[in-house]
Amino acid sequence: MQKKHVGILLVMPALVFTLACFLLPVLALLLEAFQIDGGAWGLQRFVAFFGDPLNRQVFLRTLRIAVLVTLSAVLLGYPAAQAAAKVAPRYRGLMLGMMILPLMVSPIARTYAWIVLLGRNGAVNSALQALGLSDEPQRLLFSELAVYVGLLQLLLPLMLMSLVGALENLPRDVTHAAATLGANAWQTFCKVTLPLTQEGLIVGGTLVFTGCVTAYVTPALLGGPKVLMLETLLYQKVSVESDFGSANVIAVILVVMTLMVNAGLKRISSSRSKV
Amino acid sequence: MKEGLFSRCMLWLVLLFLLGPFAIVFMAGFSGGETLAFPPPSYSLRWIFEVLAADEFRRAFLTSLQIGLVATAVALLLGTPVAYALSRTRMPAMAAIKQVLTSPLIIPGMIVGLGLMRYVVLQIHAPVFAGLLIGHIALLIPYAVRVVYASLVNLRVDIEDAAVMLGASRLRSFFMVVLPNIRGAVIAAFFLAFVTSFNQVPVSLFLTGPGISTLPIEMLGHMENTFDPSIAALSTLLVLFTMAFVLVTERVLGISKYM
């Protein structure tokens, strides 16, 4: 039918562009990781990659920090989102603006504050010395703690926005209904609020987790060459060591992780049978 | 209610955690000292002026601006027809097309940049600027599609039929009747995409070259070598600029409803 053809025509330019300038180069890159010298296919590169203890350490560290940040985001985000969802309509715009603003600012600017705070001459060290808790500046930067804090600050708004959205879509008075049936605050949360906002939680969690795994600026600035995460490792492999083989392996790992998390999200949300 | 109090405390804490750093960046940016000592020994506009005068930052800013504007415009040009097709026609393979076009949001940016550099830029000997542009456009298309689609879906289809029955061709009907009514979404998509492009780091990392660099990349490079408040000053300017941007567009357009 005529309409179908028009539809295909409208979609073509974007589709061709995305395929040629995005998908194909990425696919080529990922496939390279499975190719070994001589043109054959194999997983040797992966074996070699994980054989190096440094690589293993970076991989596990990335996972560890991602999980910690995600959990923290949930624990901090939920109560904050609940309060945010109840804010009077007058202040809603302002509140949303305050939550969206960090997302619009460059990650460099946002991470910078931690450099200022945690640096050798930074605020925390000054405070420690002033309080007599230490004699010389502590190395706070370039540590896992620094990366953890920086990533949490970077990605928390994503969790907040997902949760606020989900909480706002709660059917009205559902929590009041639970209260009239005898549930206390904790029970209401566990049995009513949590299940109903599950999807927002999962979306937020996915965004935070993938954000951590694929972060570059924050680990680069706060972790440095000593505390590498997967993306900073990738950068190092390419620009410093010219080790494209390892870089491809890391790329595959990153893509697989993000795809798995996203697929997992889709499966869970589709099983909710939403229209 | 006790529970309400706990939530509200958490909210304030979280907001402090999220926005406090901006205050710190401001203070560091207005520092009068030589190093990143915090709290700063004195306050002055000295680093702000230095940064504004610096050639490399000015060049990088212009590059970021150009890339941002062009990439956003192209992404909208490519993405709006897609949003229209997805919302108006019953396309076969619609789900698959949606997947392909939103994949840039899922694939880590650095891999895109690396892939583009090795397989496109090097292969066809494209100029650095073109490589950057292509990378940014690919990244921005899903933003354009998503925001415009959300608006199109809420616009009734029968007004296009009405325009057609009054004598307009389908194409004219799009320009005369559909576009004016999704103007807000298109502008919102423009802002969102532009900001995303401007702040982009991972995609640009491998695509910048000698002499051509985006502002964030330039800032990163600078930070590796010098430890003075210049980047803090630059960040301060960027944050102020972004704040003004967001405030104005929220006031004028109510952008938050498109997020």
Added chain:
Amino acid sequence: MSYLQLQQLSSGYGNNKAAVNQLDLDVEQGELISLLGPSGCGKTTTMRAIAGLLELQHGRIVLDGEDIGKKPPNKRNIGMVFQSYALFPHLNVWDNIAFGLRLRKVPQAILRQKVEAVIAAVGLSGFESRLPAQMSGGQQQRVALARAVVIEPKLLLLDEPLSNLDAKLRVQMRAELRRIQRELGITMLYVTHDQEEALALSDRIVVMNGGKIEQLDIPETIFNAPRTRFVANFMGFENLFEYRDGRLHHEAHSLPFGDSVPGDTTCIGWRPDRIQVGAGQHSGTVLSRGFLGDTVEYVLQTAIGPVKGLAAVGASIWREGDQVSFALSAKDALFLNQ
């Protein structure tokens, strides 16, 4: 030759199923014809096929001597009023109405004249700079009508234009529509599922079912003498029974019906107001009782299934479960042979 001719028209939405199948219809110039039927009967499909918004799978459409089947919809010069008005939200009343004229590059002076005239004709003078969102349903409907009419189309299609209005407004607008149609002499095709509307407005009614025409007649005939069971049921003959060998049948049961009937009768029907409850040779049990104001409506369980009849308010003392008699008289009956 008729002004509008539909010849063996077939159209639909999927690739296989035609929602309208080989429809033939002739419409004279200046006529107001209603396409009446339940949802899914094909009336809207027919209209959209005439408009060109749906592709013709088979057949011809001839308007004023011209075969328009292959013409794109924007070149057919057919006006259309949509169920939800479809006013352009970003344009005010004046610009909405002037839209079609501007596309035709009508000179400014003439455009102004025509738009002013039609705005006055629909009673919206003074509303020129209002936006659709600032107007009520009835006002929006009048703008939609004005917009379609000002381009002086050869044919005006109206797709259930009054169904979104409240009852009182609907009756008012109905009269307005009829008046304007008569004044301008425009040929109108009107789609509706409301039989009262069709009866009040139309010169002729096309009752449709399952993509085909069940009956095409003037309103009086459709109302008093439906020719098929479907039309009879649709027009309010709620008591329809099979007739065979002098008896009325319903599943396994039957009642004798001795009066003489036309030879080929296969079905007899009555309107509820033609079945007197309280006296007669048949009897049944009261299933439900409904007060209608000046009469009381009874649904009775009888040997031949449920029967709906009326009784005067003063005479109706029976309640649910009571036995009551009722009459089925031949002189009030409808005899069908289809």
